[in-house]
Amino acid sequence: MADARELERLLADAKTENDALRESEAKFRAVFETMIEACCIFEMIYDDVGRPVDWKILEANAGYEKQSGLKDVAGKLASEVMPGTEAYWTETFGRVVQTGEAEQIEKWHQPTGRWIHSSTARVGGSGSRRLVSVFYDITERKRAEIALRESEERQAFLLELSDTLRPLADPAAIQLAAATVLGRHLGASRVAYGEDTGDGETFVVSPNYVDGAPDMSGTFRYADYGSDILADLRAGHNRIQPDLAQDERLSEAERGAFAEAGIGASLNVPLVKAGRLVAWLGVNYATPHEFTLCDIQLTEEAAERTWAAVERARAEAALRVSEERFQQFANASAAALWMRNAETLNMEFVSPAIATIYGTAPDTFIGDIRRWAAMIVPEDRDTAMNHINQARNGEPAVHEFRIRRNDGSFRWIRDTDFPLCDEKGNVERIGGIAEDVTETKMAVEHQGVLLAELQHRVRNIMAIIRSTVVRSADGAGDVENYKVSLAGRLLALARVQTLLTRQANAGGSLRGILESEIGAQAHSENQYELTGPDLMLSPKAVEVLTLAFHELATNALKYGALSVNGGKVSVTWTLFEKREKPWLAIDWVEEGAPFRPPSTRRGFGSELIEAKIPYELRGTGKTSIEPGGAHCHIEFPLREAESILETDAPAPTRLYGGTVDMTGAPDLTGKTVLVVEDDYYIASDTAAALRGAGAEVLGPCPTEEDVLRLLEEETPTAVVLDLNLGGGGPRFEIARKLVERGTPFVFLTGYNPDVIPDELADVTRLQKPITLRDIVEAVSKL
Numbered sequence: 006m007a008d009a010r011e012l013e014r015l016l017a018d019a020k021t022e023n024d025a026l027r028e029s030e031a032k033f034r035a036v037f038e039t040m041i042e043a044c045c046i047f048e049m050i051y052d053d054v055g056r057p058v059d060w061k062i063l064e065a066n067a068g069y070e071k072q073s074g075l076k077d078v079a080g081k082l083a084s085e086v087m088p089g090t091e092a093y094w095t096e097t098f099g100r101v102v103q104t105g106e107a108e109q110i111e112k113w114h115q116p117t118g119r120w121i122h123s124s125t126a127r128v129g130g131s132g133s134r135r136l137v138s139v140f141y142d143i144t145e146r147k148r149a150e151i152a153l154r155e156s157e158e159r160q161a162f163l164l165e166l167s168d169t170l171r172p173l174a175d176p177a178a179i180q181l182a183a184a185t186v187l188g189r190h191l192g193a194s195r196v197a198y199g200e201d202t203g204d205g206e207t208f209v210v211s212p213n214y215v216d217g218a219p220d221m222s223g224t225f226r227y228a229d230y231g232s233d234i235l236a237d238l239r240a241g242h243n244r245i246q247p248d249l250a251q252d253e254r255l256s257e258a259e260r261g262a263f264a265e266a267g268i269g270a271s272l273n274v275p276l277v278k279a280g281r282l283v284a285w286l287g288v289n290y291a292t293p294h295e296f297t298l299c300d301i302q303l304t305e306e307a308a309e310r311t312w313a314a315v316e317r318a319r320a321e322a323a324l325r326v327s328e329e330r331f332q333q334f335a336n337a338s339a340a341a342l343w344m345r346n347a348e349t350l351n352m353e354f355v356s357p358a359i360a361t362i363y364g365t366a367p368d369t370f371i372g373d374i375r376r377w378a379a380m381i382v383p384e385d386r387d388t389a390m391n392h393i394n395q396a397r398n399g400e401p402a403v404h405e406f407r408i409r410r411n412d413g414s415f416r417w418i419r420d421t422d423f424p425l426c427d428e429k430g431n432v433e434r435i436g437g438i439a440e441d442v443t444e445t446k447m448a449v450e451h452q453g454v455l456l457a458e459l460q461h462r463v464r465n466i467m468a469i470i471r472s473t474v475v476r477s478a479d480g481a482g483d484v485e486n487y488k489v490s491l492a493g494r495l496l497a498l499a500r501v502q503t504l505l506t507r508q509a510n511a512g513g514s515l516r517g518i519l520e521s522e523i524g525a526q527a528h529s530e531n532q533y534e535l536t537g538p539d540l541m542l543s544p545k546a547v548e549v550l551t552l553a554f555h556e557l558a559t560n561a562l563k564y565g566a567l568s569v570n571g572g573k574v575s576v577t578w579t580l581f582e583k584r585e586k587p588w589l590a591i592d593w594v595e596e597g598a599p600f601r602p603p604s605t606r607r608g609f610g611s612e613l614i615e616a617k618i619p620y621e622l623r624g625t626g627k628t629s630i631e632p633g634g635a636h637c638h639i640e641f642p643l644r645e646a647e648s649i650l651e652t653d654a655p656a657p658t659r660l661y662g663g664t665v666d667m668t669g670a671p672d673l674t675g676k677t678v679l680v681v682e683d684d685y686y687i688a689s690d691t692a693a694a695l696r697g698a699g700a701e702v703l704g705p706c707p708t709e710e711d712v713l714r715l716l717e718e719e720t721p722t723a724v725v726l727d728l729n730l731g732g733g734g735p736r737f738e739i740a741r742k743l744v745e746r747g748t749p750f751v752f753l754t755g756y757n758p759d760v761i762p763d764e765l766a767d768v769t770r771l772q773k774p775i776t777l778r779d780i781v782e783a784v785s786k787l
Contacts, residue, residue: 057099556610595634
C-alpha cells in the first residue's frame, strides 16, 4: 500500500511538473511568436577539424522576417539563405557554444544590408550546439550615429582647415596647408592643388602634401592623364578613379603613367567658376582605394574653401598693392584727398596735403563733419554742405568756398566731390579732392583789376593824344609844320612814359627832364645852363613839366635862343614854403634870341603852361616874349600825384573772409575770452572772430559743467555767455559766479530782456542773431 501511495504521489508530482512545463512552454511560445524582435533557435555546424562553419535555423518567429527581410528560413542553413555572411558572425556564435556565455554584438550584415543588434545564448548545458538568438534591425540608429560622427568629424576637419588657412596670406602657402590638412585627415599618400592655365592643354600644380610619395609640383598636360579628364573637369564632374590599374577609360600608356607616378587611386574635384574651369583638388592613394561619400564631400568642401582663401589672399594682396599706390599718390599729391562715410558724413580718410591747405593736423578732420564745416566762413558754409549732400545723392559737385585757418588767414578752397558706390550702385562713401586756389582766385581778380586799369589808362592816353592832335592843328601853318609839331609832342609823351616806367611810382629828376628836353634841341651844352638842387618830382609833375619844357625848347629852337649859335637858355629852380607846404619855383630865361614881334595868338605851349599847370599841379604858370627871348615862370606845391602815363600795377586785391574777417575791428590783443555757447557753429564762428581780432580764446564750452571745470583752472578777462545751454530755459548760475569773481561778460541770447534778473540787468545783452563784428566790439568795451 505504501508503494502504491508513493507511486500515486510520484505520478501526481510528475503531472504537476508536466503541467508547469507545458505552461512554461506555452508562455515561451506566446512570447516567441508575439515579440517584435526577431528570435530564432539554431544549431551550429562544424567542419572535420571542429571549426564552426555554418548553422542550421531550427525555428524562427514572425519578427524574424520583419527584422531581417528573410522568409521561410526554418530548417535551412545560414549559408543557403544568407550567402556571403561575414565571418565574425560565425566566430561569435561558435564562441558562445564553446564558453556557454551569452554575447551581444552590433555588426553590419552584408546579405541583408542591415545593421543588426544580436543577443545570443546557448540552449542546454555543456556540449550543446543549440543557440537562441534575439536580434533586431538597428540600421536607422546606426546610420544616424554614423552621420553624427561623420558630421562631427567633418566639422572638426573644417574647423581645423579654417584655423589653418585664416592667418595665411600667400596663395602657395594656402594651397599646401589645405592639402596637408586634407591629406592627413584622409590618410592619403598625396594631395595637390592644381590651377588651369587657360590654354586648354596644361595645368600648374603647387607643392603637394605627400606621405611616402614624391612631390609632383610643376606644369603638366591634361592629355597625359586621360583623354577625357579635361572634359570631365570642365563639366564640373568629380573624377573618381578607385583603381587606376583597372580603369578601362585609360589607355595602357596612361595606366602605366599612373603606375610610374605611384598612384593607385585618384579623386579629382574640379572648381568651375562662371562657367570656366579654374582649379581642382586632387587626392591620391598609392594603392586602390574606395572613396566614400564622406571622402568626396570633404574634398569638395576643402576645394571650395581653398579656392576662396586663395582668391581672398590674391585680392588682399592686390588691395594692399592698390592701397600702397593710392597712399603714395595721396602722400605725393599737392591736392588733399579725402573720403567720408555717405550715411554719417564722418570723415574716414584725409591725405597729408590737407595740413598744408587747411593749416591744421589731418587728424583734426577725422570724424564729425562739423570739425571741417566750422573752418568754413559762415556765408559759404551752407552752400558747401549742400554740395556734400549733392554728392551724397549720387551727383558729382565742384564748388569753391572760403576758410579761416587757425593762423587767422583766409584761403579759397576748391572741392571736387564725387560719390563712391558699392556693387549695387548705392552711394557708400563720398570722395573728394581739395585744392587751395587762393592765389589763382586772387590772380583772376587782380587780372580783372589790371584789365580795367589798362582800359582806363589807354583811354586816358588816347584822350591826351587826341587832344594833342587837335590842338597841334590850331597853330600849324601848313601840313609839314603840323607833322613836325605833332611828332615832337608825341615823342615827348613817349619820353615821359619811358621815364615813369623805369621805377614804379618813383617819378623823375627835374634836372634829368631839363637835360633831356633842352639837350635834344641845343647845338651844344654851352647853349643852356641849369641851376638848382637835385630834386625828384612826382609822376604827375614829371608828366606835365616834360610836356611844358618840350614846348619851351621847341619854340627856342624855332624862334628863340637856340635858333642862333650865340643864344642861351638858363633854367633855375628853388624851393620855398607857402601855406605851410613846400613849393617849387622854376624860371626859364632865354638870352641872345633874334627879335620877333609878340604873338597875338595863344599857342599850344602857352595853354599847356598857363592852363594845364594850374589845373593839374594846383600851381601857376606864366610865359612872355622879352627882347632876349622867351621868359617863363612856374610854381606849384610839391605833392604826390599819379600820372596817367604810369604803368605800375595796381595793388593786389585783398581776400575778404566774410563775417569772421575782423580786419578793421577793435583790437582784442591781450584779452582772454571764454566762449560759452552750445550751438557748435555759433561757438566756432564766435571763437574764430575773437581770435581774428587778436584775443586768446578759451573753450568754447557747450555745458555748464565744462564752464565750471574750466574756471577752476583758467582766469578769463571776458566772457561771452549763452543763457540757454542744452535747452530747459535760461540759467544764471554761471553769470552769478562770474559776478562773484569780478569777471566782465556779455549775454549772447535769443531771449527778451524781461527774462534777465534785476541784479544782472546792467549786463550787456547781445540779441541773436547778431553779427560777429558786433560781438567783438561788445567784448572790446568790457
